[in-house]
Amino acid sequence: MDVLVCATQVPHMRGGLEQLVEGLVVALEAAGHRAEAVRIPAAWDRERLLDAPLAWRSVPLDADVVIPVNFPAYYARHPRKVVWLAHQHRAAYDGIGQAWSDIGLDDDSLEVQRQLTAWDTRALDEAVARFTISGVVSDRMARFCGLDSEPLHHPPPLADRLAPSPLGDRIVSIGRLEANKRPALLLDALGAASTDVAGVLAGRGSQADALATRAAAAGLDGRLEMPGYVSDDAVVDLLGDALAVLYAPYDEDYGYVTLQAFLAGRPVITTADAGGVLEWVTDGETGIVTDGSPEELGAAVDRLAGDRELAARMGAAGRERADALGWPEVVERLLGAAG
Incomplete structure (x- = not known):
């Protein structure tokens, strides 16, 4: 056709x-x-x-x-x-x-x-x-x-390049630095965690300067990296070096980062109002769903940092879900419905 x-x-x-x-x-x-x-x-x-x-x-x-x-x-x-x-x-x-x-x-x-x-x-x-x-x-x-x-549903970008690897030590957040993506939740999580876990907040947007200022005021300079825009190669490396991914936009349509994290074998920390993310993240199975408060976000970070076997099991369960998605099935369904 x-x-x-x-x-x-x-x-x-x-x-x-x-x-x-x-x-x-x-x-x-x-x-x-x-x-x-x-x-x-x-x-x-x-x-x-x-x-x-x-x-x-x-x-x-x-x-x-x-x-x-x-x-x-x-x-x-x-x-x-x-x-x-x-x-x-x-x-x-x-x-x-x-x-x-x-x-x-x-x-x-x-x-x-x-x-x-x-x-x-x-x-x-x-x-x-x-x-x-x-x-x-x-x-x-x-x-x-x-x-x-x-x-x-469809596979995310980079699906063919993401694979499980040994867990790293950082909490990674990737996305546009805009209000509806709620990038400040990573700062809340790191600030409230009792463990000294480092984080990476990757992306660019209108909130970048305000977030950097807030991170410095919160004493996160030594623990939080903000590299700005990251290439596809860098996304693959960041996910491969992560302990977990924090992805909690407001009422997201779909959420590629969730599926990319799963394909890399990483659990996802999110919130109960994250929309499409919750079609994939099941609390206690493929990640941790919080109420979005610093206390619950920090507790989620502490839980995964303190139990790496749990983090690995959640990541593997997520990988199993995301790995089932394929483009041929999408094409067949769309064109088959055309009559």
């Missing part, structure tokens, strides 16, 4: 969504199909939020099947549109009124939200089949748009 993977991207930004698109295109080609990614730039600010949906409605898409993966790419018109949704525009749904959203509870914002919900529902309802990357994303679609969908 000729397949177009449709995605929307803010220029000069790259993250998990772009990696998902690249992974799907490669998997489609490996299955013998001719595949290509089609991207249209978008702006997420409220005043321009509805511009890109209109652009997608007018784009000619000559292919046997189109697979949109995010807002507003699913506005694309095609008789065999199979949606595999990473996310809608969260700032207008579960994020409305939050500090990180520019859509509040004022009349203008509510009108934008009302219009977006109506448009989203119509565009998503056009699809011949709807899949999502996680149960969390499916739940949101059902709650806000009244539409059903099927979670369809």
Whole structure:
């Protein structure tokens, strides 16, 4: 088949969504199909939020099947549109009124939200089949748009390069240094732990300077490393040198870091409100789920540092779960639903 993977991207930004698109295109080609990614730039600010949906409605898409993966790419018109949704525009749904959203509870914002919900529902309802990357994303679609969908999980980037190795001594956290990713929880965990465990907080973002200042004030200079952006090679090395991974974003869509940690044989420390992360982390089996307080985070660090056999067992259990994921199954399910 000729397949177009449709995605929307803010220029000069790259993250998990772009990696998902690249992974799907490669998997489609490996299955013998001719595949290509089609991207249209978008702006997420409220005043321009509805511009890109209109652009997608007018784009000619000559292919046997189109697979949109995010807002507003699913506005694309095609008789065999199979949606595999990473996310809608969260700032207008579960994020409305939050500090990180520019859509509040004022009349203008509510009108934008009302219009977006109506448009989203119509565009998503056009699809011949709807899949999502996680149960969390499916739940949101059902709650806000009244539409059903099927979670369809996929392997994370670097899956073929991650393998178990002897446990290291550091707690590793990898991700964007932004409020919704809650990177400060690693500082809380190290500060509250009674054991002198070191940590690595890798990534870049708007909170980098504030986090460095806070770490210095907390006396963590000698225990916390902040290398900034890390390459794929460095991610593999960091996970291979970790005792455990702390990954606790707020209501995450999926969470590649969780699965990458599992494939490296590392347990994950997280929180009860981490969203998609909890589809993989089972407390006491593949990691430790906390309430997000410094006390519980510190206790989790102490528990794993004091019982390395437990940490190794949890990591192995996580590896078994993540190792079952494969791209061929994703491709077969998506194209099989096209009819």
